[in-house]
Amino acid sequence: MFSICHHGATTGVTGSCHELTLSGKGSPSGILIDCGLFQGQDEGRGASADDLSIHFPIGHIRALVVTHVHIDHVGRIPYLLAAGFEGPIICSEPSAIMLPEILEDALKIGFTRDRDLIERVLNLVRFRLVPVPYGEWHEVFDDGECSLSVRLQRAGHILGSAYVECDARCGEVEERIVFSGDLGAPHAPLLPAPEPPERAERLVIESTYGDKDHEDxxxxxxxxxxxxxxxxxxxxxxxxxxxxxxxxxxxxxxxxxxxxxxxxxxxxxxxxxxxxxxxxxxxxxxxxxxxxxxxxxxxxxxxxxxxxxxxxxxxxxxxxxxxxxxxxxxxxxxxxxxxxxxxxxxxxxxxxxxxxxxxxxxxxxxxxxxxxxxxxxxxxxxxxxxxxxxxxxxxxxxxxxxxxxVGGYSAHAGQSDLIRFVEGVPATPKQIRIVHGDRSAKEALKRCFQSRFNADIIIPSD
CATH class of the missing domain: 3.40.50.10890 (Rossmann fold)
Structure with missing residues (x-):
């Protein structure tokens, strides 16, 4: 009824792209959480434009939700548009200001120097942007039988960063599914620390530093x-x-x-x-x-x-x-x-x-x-x-x-911060999916979670 699959950030820390799909009696509907580029030795490194094209079905995707504007979370958006995606791009208010800027730079470096083409892509992005204030529910769709709303909460990673709460309903069945995006470390300069969600039946969480803590x-x-x-x-x-x-x-x-x-x-x-x-x-x-x-x-x-x-x-x-x-x-x-x-x-x-x-x-x-x-x-x-x-x-x-x-300026939560984030959820999630980390970091975080939480801990491969 509610399914999660991953189109990136499963072999390393880049290419974040996650799909939440609701399937009722009619046609399925879904959203993407981020659509980022691969970097380093993650899949897609050095790939051509054809290799960076969107290889998964998007006809049922109703919206893209952007957690923050780092290139490994937004860099494939032009390819998503080229593949025919016509839905809104939902993000925080600061991210809506910064997203065209970061995509302009990415397009100039990796796509084209054609100024007119770049402007057409950026204008399309600007037209699709839906800035949503932190802490307010936004309805993505309501088809009668199935509905989905999202709420953005401060993630403390970079300016505008958010984790995404999804209220999904099909018939009488409801579920709160949370995607962490990238979480910031507490006491980082400039930005408030993230507060854990009030509820999460399922949690998709990053693990960049799942095997270590930062210096204070x-x-x-x-x-x-x-x-x-x-x-x-x-x-x-x-x-x-x-x-x-x-x-x-x-x-x-x-x-x-x-x-x-x-x-x-x-x-x-x-x-x-x-x-x-x-x-x-x-x-x-x-x-x-x-x-x-x-x-x-x-x-x-x-x-x-x-x-x-x-x-x-x-x-x-x-x-x-x-x-x-x-x-x-x-x-x-x-x-x-x-x-x-x-x-x-x-x-x-x-x-x-x-x-x-x-x-x-x-x-x-x-x-x-x-x-x-x-x-x-x-x-x-x-x-x-x-x-x-x-x-x-x-x-x-x-x-x-x-x-x-000096790892403390990584802008990512350390292992203890990730554990505290999950501990802060009043009722432990039934399922925790660990993404966005090297294999060793994901495995270390999985062991920590297994020793603390009565939950189904998954390291997805796709």
Whole structure:
């Protein structure tokens, strides 16, 4: 009667796409939760446009619900539209503002440079968008025998992120089914922590960090401070492969906090560069959407501080300025932090910085997000501490820079956070489906759930 299947995020942490279908006496009707791209060694890596086409039936799909606008959750939307999907795209109010921006960038990089074609796709997306306030039920369909409504709740992952509560009914049978999307870690900067749902007969939950916990905020903050102090000591550059949405803004928030707290020299000499037009645009959007910030961030604004727009922050937009910055920082001894895309080093402006600076022990590379298998970021993280090498654009580069990972800025809940999320549901879900994680992370989380909850714990393969 109510069935769940998965069209991604079962072999790794990317390509999220889940289907909920209601089947009564008539034709079935369903919705999709997310429709994201595959990255790294997950299925679909390096695929052609044909391989990225939608290979599952969509004639019965009445709506797409977007949990948040990271590319591994929304990147296949243009292909979904091309396959003939004609329903609404339901999302939170902040996500409705950001989704066209992220899709424009994805289309330019992986689809076409034809400006007219890109605009037609984006206009279609804008026309289909249905922004829904947090905490309000939205009816997707009611065919008499079967009906489905959804409600979005704050997920604390990035601005606009949500988990999705689905009230499904066929005849006299009703069920509350919850899709977690990506859950944020408690006490992360800028955003309120997620609150567990009041009810869930079935729960589909992510497991990116299902096998480990993050450092607490104070620990990771002072680890960040230590990395920046190393740059201040020897005039090196700290390279941060940046995800445009979420981690970039959280890092800027924490760096502003460190500069405010410690002030004076040498901190006054530290320059912060955001070398990513997309990250800069989303930082502006974050600033414009202050009502969605948490109380701590709003208090800082009330004190006259500007957590995402402070004196030592420089934004680089043009490609020429980017190349000049790479050349200057590679030769200079001025301490600097560079946040540049992409987050897994699989392209974007960070690659030019890495080519120029990985071989210099004065420099540091700081990873603050998940690095998928098969990406240069994973290779740098694995081989860099042993003085290995990484292949970038077909060429080997020796790694002499220091390599760091501060997991607390991953924007994902850790194992204990995921357990608390489920424990917070008043009546334990009858079924928990674990997705969006490497095999080891999913298995570890399954063991934890089995030891705590009387539920059917499933790791789906499709």
């Amino acid at each position: 905020r104070e620990t990771r903050r002072y680890r960040l401070k230590a990395v920046l102090e190393h740059a201040l000591e020897d005039g090196g550059t700290v390279l941060v492969p940046a995800f445009s949405i979420g981690r970039t803004q959280e890092l800027l928030y924490e760096i502003e906090s460190l500069i405010h707290e410690f002030g004076g020299e040498p901190w006054s000499d530290l320059e912060i560069i955001v070398d990513s037009p997309l990250a800069a645009e989303f930082t502006r959007i974050y600033r414009d959407l202050k009502p969605f910030w948490d109380e701590e961030a709003l208090e800082r604004v009330g004190e006259g501080r500007h957590p995402l727009s402070f004196e030592q922050l420089t934004v680089i937009n043009s490609h020429e300025d980017h190349l000049n910055a790479v050349d200057y920082l590679a030769r200079s001894h001025r301490p600097c932090v560079v946040l540049a895309g992409s987050g897994m080093c699989a392209g974007g402006r960070i690659v030019n910085y890495l080519k120029a600076m990985l071989g210099d022990p004065r420099n540091d590379v700081l990873f603050v997000g998940y690095q998928a298998a098969g990406t240069p970021g994973r290779d740098i993280l694995r081989h860099g501490p042993r003085g290995g090498w990484v292949e970038l654009d077909g060429e080997r580069f020796n790694i002499r820079a220091r390599i760091h990972q």
